[in-house]
């Protein structure tokens with residue numbers, strides 16, 4: 530794992546942009562694994578600005594997202610499908626039909642997971658973008674998720690529900706379950722880019738980078754990936 534420390538969130542986003550656009554410019558047909566959450570927003574803003582200023586095209590790019598809340602339809606403002614459309618896709622020339630995310634409304638969980646597994650197998654990702662949970666989760670793979678896991682439905686931990694409550698008007702509105710890509714599938718991406726910002730992630734960064742590879746800290750598996758870059762801002766790197 531290559532660890533880069535940025536002086537602030539802006540520099541973190543600029544470095545992430547360089548890595549992501551290196552992939553897009555090199556291969557206009559690339560498959561990008563994307564993430565939601567607060568951390569990638571600076572990167573997404575830069576991608577939009579670059580598209581507007583330089584016409585970088587995403588017309589042939591395909592994307593696949595990590596996770597989606599169970600029970601939220603794709604036009605629900607708190608759904609991850611909505612988040613991706615509002616914060617990235619609507620502002621690029623990407624085809625909506627080339628963007629994939631789990632269907633949070635699927636009644637048959639098993640069938641939805643099998644369908645996503647098949648999709649992931651057919652679309653090898655050139656890069657997988659990740660954020661880091663304060664408990665070390667990647668996607669919604671919470672502590673003790675087996676490293677061999679594929680797409681599954683997860684009961685979100687109290688910790689994650691609390692962390693995500695800031696985006697809802699009340700904690701009671703945060704869904705308790707989500708579909709998530711598994712750890713095994715995250716590791717199958719050719720390259721991984723994990724972004725971490727803020728002092729509340731410092732402990733998790735430390736456990737990811739300096740500890741042992743253990744299912745207790747899902748992100749620690751990334752130490753085994755041959756091409757992984759972790760970019761942390763100074764606060765997130767403060768315990769390294």
Ligand code: F6R
Nearest residue numbers: 564565566567568660661662668
């Ligand atoms: C998002 C995701 C989560 C977040 C993580 C960090 O698709 O899978 O693992 O990346 O919870 O979230 P933020 O960036 O909001 O701190």
